[in-house]
Amino acid sequence: MAKDRFHQVVRTALEKEGWNITDDPYEINVDDVDFEIDLAAEQLLAAEREGRKIAVEVKSFISPSNVGEFHTALGQFLNYRDALTQIEPDRRLYLAVREPVYTTFFQRKFIVSAVERYQLRLVIYDVQQEVFTQWL
Numbered sequence: 227m228a229k230d231r232f233h234q235v236v237r238t239a240l241e242k243e244g245w246n247i248t249d250d251p252y253e254i255n256v257d258d259v260d261f262e263i264d265l266a267a268e269q270l271l272a273a274e275r276e277g278r279k280i281a282v283e284v285k286s287f288i289s290p291s292n293v294g295e296f297h298t299a300l301g302q303f304l305n306y307r308d309a310l311t312q313i314e315p316d317r318r319l320y321l322a323v324r325e326p327v328y329t330t331f332f333q334r335k336f337i338v339s340a341v342e343r344y345q346l347r348l349v350i351y352d353v354q355q356e357v358f359t360q361w362l
Contacts, residue, residue, distance in 0.1 A: 230264060230285065230286050231286040231288060232284055232286050232322075232324065232351070233264060233265075235351060235356050236264070236284045236351055237250065239351050239352075239357050239358050240265065240267050242356065243269075243357075243358065245267035245268065245269050245280070246267060246268050246269065246270075247265060247267050248266045248267060249265065249266035250264075250266075251263060251264055251265070252264070252266035252281050254309055254314075256308075256313055261305065261306055261309050263281045263283055263319070264281075264282055264284045264322075265284070266279070266280070266281045266317070267280050267281075268280075278318070279316055279318070280317060280318050281306065281310060281318070282322050282349065283299070283302055283303060283319070283321050283322065285299045285323055287324060292327070296337065296340075299321055300344060300346070303319065303321050303344070303346055304344060307319045320347045320349045321348050321349070322348075322350075323349070323350055323351070324350075324351060325350050325351065325352050325353075325359055328348070347361075347362065349361050349362070
């Protein structure tokens with residue numbers, strides 16, 4: 227599968243925040259269905275022996291239709307989250323979205339409502355700085 231245009235930006239941002247990339251891509255299989263999530267990472271916290279585990283699906287939203295990309299991203303997110311619930315329930319899934327897309331498209335009422343309804347976890351990234359500006 228081709229990597230998203232901003233895959234490396236998100237990977238760098240994760241590393242800057244102290245995340246250890248464990249899989250790139252993160253391949254999982256549930257009931258004979260293969261899934262490929264962009265990144266998997268772990269962060270060991272001093273207070274915890276286990277640490278935190280996340281998976282991140284990177285989306286660029288660069289096609290002419292943000293709505294079309296949102297349909298695809300939402301479908302992937304829901305399928306990946308269901309798969310993770312079965313095989314690795316302690317790993318949290320995030321959808322990585324560029325800052326300008328979040329501040330425009332993701333503020334539309336319908337999109338805000340869908341994000342809330344489907345409980346999407348978002349991580350917003352700055353392409354130039356290669357950092358995260360928000361974890362939602």
